[in-house]
Amino acid sequence: MLELYINDETSQLRAVVLGTAESCGPIPKAEDCYDPKSKLHVLAGTYPLEKDMIPEMEAVAAIFEKHNVKVFRPKIIKDYNQIFSRDIAFVIEDKFITSNILPDRDREIEAIQHVINQINPENIITLPEEVHVEGGDVMPHGDYIFVGTYSGEDYSDYITARTNIDAVIALQELFPDKTVKSFELRKSNTEPKENALHLDCCFQPVGKNKAILHKNGFLIEEEYEWLVDLFGKENIFEITKDEMYNMNSNIFSISPTVVISEQNFTRLNTWLEAQGFTVEKVPYSQIAKQEGLLRCSTMPLIRE
Template sequence: MMLKLNVNDETSRLRAVVLGTAQSNGPTPTIEEAYDPKSLEHIIAGTYPLEIDMVAEMEGFHNVFKKYNVEVFRPEVIKDYNQIFTRDIGFVIDDKFVKANILPDRDRELPAIDYVLQQINPHNIISAPVNVHIEGGDVMLWNDHVFIGTYKGSDYKDYITARTNMEGVEFIKEMFPNKIVKEFDLVKSKIEPRDNALHLDCCFQPVGSSKGIIYKSGFREESDYMYLVKLFGKENLFHIEREEMYNMNSNIFSIDTNVVVSERSFKRLNNWLRSNDFVVEEISYKEIAKQEGLLRCSTLPLIRD
């Protein structure tokens, strides 16, 4: 049975998804092994999440997918390896699966979903050239738009937190000439997680058919922030604050235009969502959040209606 890929936006009814796994996640990384400033903060503090807690959180997420009859694929488990954040290893635009070029330390994650890729027409699988850096957390679909987070600083190569380069943006423009591809220059920090938009979904995400969650200070250029304000309308955007951005409030996940999975501690956001007639499925995900990733990061949607 072949998978007929289809993803045109972030919020249409989800039918099939790859959900990461926290099983056999491995020991707590060393300071030198940290990929991002938030993990580093918790490694130093001795509060880095435990596998048993992360497995439980992901099962809670899996149970929500079961409730909505979503077909869920999980990566094959690699011993002592972090496979939680499947969003980074690839993404679907329309009916094409784009294999991401991610950090070299993570290059074993994609082969762990080979059994899924084998169910996709090989003509619909795109591999990026080696000079193209692009991760799924930076790629966001909105009807005829593709929003892409990037970092335009000349010191790109010095930042482990800079994950998508301008070559990645140009590659998507070439591959999808029918789309409006708009890049956003993101604020990066190697040491302060409150000032680090690791991916675009750390400072922006659409919800429903006309709304979005946004963190203004995640954008290096005010004109990029204003682009989204003009597109969505300021009254339709929920503005999060620095500490809410740090806690990953913009990294929730939509199962449908009116159904959102969110962290139960996001009180202000969840109240706003409910006041706008969303069904909010609240789960605990705060341990996984310590690795600077949340619900969107641990999903790779394959089919939406």
């Protein structure tokens, strides 16, 4: 059995699901894209190719191996995008919670059934249908669970709005001893630099007390300021609009001192190293074109 345990974003990682770029299917039509960034690349003729994405993901797998992390991969579904394993489910404490995601993507969970079969069935939670949630919006942080959401009445107009207020309520009911803190995110179907697809596109804790933040990703300034107060201004790396667009906040922690980051994130990586982190740099710029990066393509199962 897998003894699941996740209580934060940065403790020592022992087991993870890493997505796959194999057989990810043809280039989508612009009107079928789920986010404005993918659409932009389809229209520009720069949408990433399978042959360029596979080595990027294998570079991450190699780093996990180097750090003795057990890696699970999805079974390959022919011509189906299975890169972003973070969206389909997430672990909080010892509970495996399956997301209610866009209907076109529901086969992705079938592809990790071999992992789910190793989990105590009592710890597998399926949320009610009205609860919309994706793992990119959910961050356990000790006594807190941070949740990115969008509660506007025009929620259904945004394909980029993935997590609703029902999810915030459901998580609070599931984890009564934790404080579920929600953050309203800025959404756009057309402007990738004005769209925080998930909470991890504009915020992520690193190490014991530091964080990467992008102010414009938050609709409500007080909610952004709450995070600044929690971590302390001196512990925050504020990213620019272009850095958010390039997914600088979407790196991934293997431990409190080791992070995986994209090799081109020069300003961020320099800051991380100055703070004493070991930065494992990988090429991930092709994957990034689909508005997802390292955190999006990993689903941690066990941290110490």
